[in-house]
Amino acid sequence: MLESLSNSLQSALNRLRGKGRLTEADVQEAMREIRLALLAADVNVKVVRDFVNRVRERAVGQDLQKSLTPGQQVVKIVYEELTELMGGAQARIQMASKPPTVVMLVGLQGAGKTTAIAKLGLAFRQHQHRPLLVAADVYRPAAIDQLKVLGKQIDIPVFDQGADANPVDIAKASLAEAERAGADIVLIDTAGRLHIDDQLMEELEGMKAAVQPTEILLVVDAMTGQDAVHVAETFHQRLGVTGVILTKLDGDARGGAALTVRAVTGCPIKYVGLGEKIEPLEPFHPDRLASRILGMGDVLSLIERAQERIDLEKAKEMEARMRTSSFTLNDFQEMFRQVRNLGPLDQVLKMIPGMNRMKGLENIDLNDRRFLRMDAIISSMTPAEREDPSVMNASRRRRIANGSGTTVREVNQLLNQFEQTREMMKRFTGMGKRMSRRGAMSALK
Ligand code: GDP
Numbered sequence: 388m389l390e391s392l393s394n395s396l397q398s399a400l401n402r403l404r405g406k407g408r409l410t411e412a413d414v415q416e417a418m419r420e421i422r423l424a425l426l427a428a429d430v431n432v433k434v435v436r437d438f439v440n441r442v443r444e445r446a447v448g449q450d451l452q453k454s455l456t457p458g459q460q461v462v463k464i465v466y467e468e469l470t471e472l473m474g475g476a477q478a479r480i481q482m483a484s485k486p487p488t489v490v491m492l493v494g495l496q497g498a499g500k501t502t503a504i505a506k507l508g509l510a511f512r513q514h515q516h517r518p519l520l521v522a523a524d525v526y527r528p529a530a531i532d533q534l535k536v537l538g539k540q541i542d543i544p545v546f547d548q549g550a551d552a553n554p555v556d557i558a559k560a561s562l563a564e565a566e567r568a569g570a571d572i573v574l575i576d577t578a579g580r581l582h583i584d585d586q587l588m589e590e591l592e593g594m595k596a597a598v599q600p601t602e603i604l605l606v607v608d609a610m611t612g613q614d615a616v617h618v619a620e621t622f623h624q625r626l627g628v629t630g631v632i633l634t635k636l637d638g639d640a641r642g643g644a645a646l647t648v649r650a651v652t653g654c655p656i657k658y659v660g661l662g663e664k665i666e667p668l669e670p671f672h673p674d675r676l677a678s679r680i681l682g683m684g685d686v687l688s689l690i691e692r693a694q695e696r697i698d699l700e701k702a703k704e705m706e707a708r709m710r711t712s713s714f715t716l717n718d719f720q721e722m723f724r725q726v727r728n729l730g731p732l733d734q735v736l737k738m739i740p741g742m743n744r745m746k747g748l749e750n751i752d753l754n755d756r757r758f759l760r761m762d763a764i765i766s767s768m769t770p771a772e773r774e775d776p777s778v779m780n781a782s783r784r785r786r787i788a789n790g791s792g793t794t795v796r797e798v799n800q801l802l803n804q805f806e807q808t809r810e811m812m813k814r815f816t817g818m819g820k821r822m823s824r825r826g827a828m829s830a831l832k
Pocket residue numbers: 494495496497498499500501502503579634635636637638659660661662663
């Protein structure tokens with residue numbers, strides 16, 4: 388999905404990611420590449436310009452956040468701006484205060500309207516609604532039959548009055564049918580044409596006036612890029628569209644429609660179509676698509692947590708001590724306190740792309756109680772003991788176990804883990820940063 392945009396944006400940003408310092412030239416070059424990537428994805432020129440300007444402004448004037456490198460911060464800014472461009476928060480379907488909720492689906496022929504109706508029906512049924520599908524596309528040959536076949540397939544009732552009836556009458560009659568059948572949401576498949584014309588618009592306006600829909604959802608084909616955006620503009624001007632369903636995002640759509648429709652028309656994308664198979668339509672989450680485009684898994688939440696919860700100053704001090712091999716139990720305690728701050732560790736690991744596919748992850752027992760016990764053991768030691776664990780004889784170990792509410796066995800375990808970690812650090816001096824993480828892992832196994 389949106390692969391080529393995704394690849395080119397990622398390559399623009401990857402070059403920044405590792406850098407501890409960004410020069411003006413680095414930022415310029417990245418902005419140039421981002422601009423080209425967006426233009427190649429068929430994003431509206433003005434939208435591209437505004438987007439790049441906003442990112443540049445924020446990247447240059449950014450507050451230095453201690454736990455992110457400048458490169459990571461640019462990635463975060465691009466992610467936030469992409470999300471914002473696509474509408475920010477998820478836009479939901481409004482429900483009528485008094486049922487039935489009436490939804491008109493409009494759009495050009497071939498956009499995927501009929502398919503989307505069936506999928507939307509499934510999505511609502513999944514949420515315990517009782518949908519009624521209405522076949523009011525009397526012009527496209529076989530559109531009515533197509534909807535009836537789909538309805539049968541997914542076991543959702545379809546209302547029709549044949550191809551000779553007037554679409555506005557069909558729509559009106561469907562409301563009475565919904566009441567009779569106890570349906571709480573009416574999804575109307577309207578006529579589409581190959582091109583927008585006045586007659587089509589007038590008919591849709593007539594239907595809108597007659598049934599007073601809660602939502603008018605415009606179905607547009609993502610593969611048509613900027614054309615989809617023009618179509619959306621026109622429909623919106625005439626009908627007051629309340630949301631967009633963007634279909635065929637599974638194919639090799641370049642992304643222009645997904646990234647531009649909201650900015651140009653002001654209409655939020657509410658659902659996306661990801662295939663021909665009739666499955667519940669997917670609600671659209673701008674943040675998730677942005678994250679996917681940037682190839683980040685859910686690493687963003689992780690970056691954010693790190694930003695909020697890891698004290699970079701302390702981590703740096705610790706790293707410096709590791710390098711000089713003066714790593715004490717105090718540091719050991721600090722290290723796993725920081726890791727614990729990130730949240731349940733198995734959850735943290737799963738946010739890293741690729742990690743969720745790693746075997747054995749579920750077997751690492753990293754429950755917080757264990758952390759707390761380790762913490763308690765170290766807290767029960769005297770400062771001298773923490774600095775130099777070699778003084779730890781049997782009676783001291785007993786005292787610590789009693790003081791921390793643990794057992795001598797656990798105290799021994801912790802001291803062994805500490806020794807192993809320290810050994811490893813000595814061996815890898817100079818690679819402190821990486822090893823601090825590995826040390827934490829092995830200490831917890
Ligand atoms: P309508 O004329 O707007 O009612 O369009 P249809 O619902 O008949 O869809 C037109 C074609 O697009 C059909 O072949 C559908 O199977 C296909 N289609 C619809 N939605 C999607 C989608 O999300 N992804 C893909 N790949 N194909 C789709």
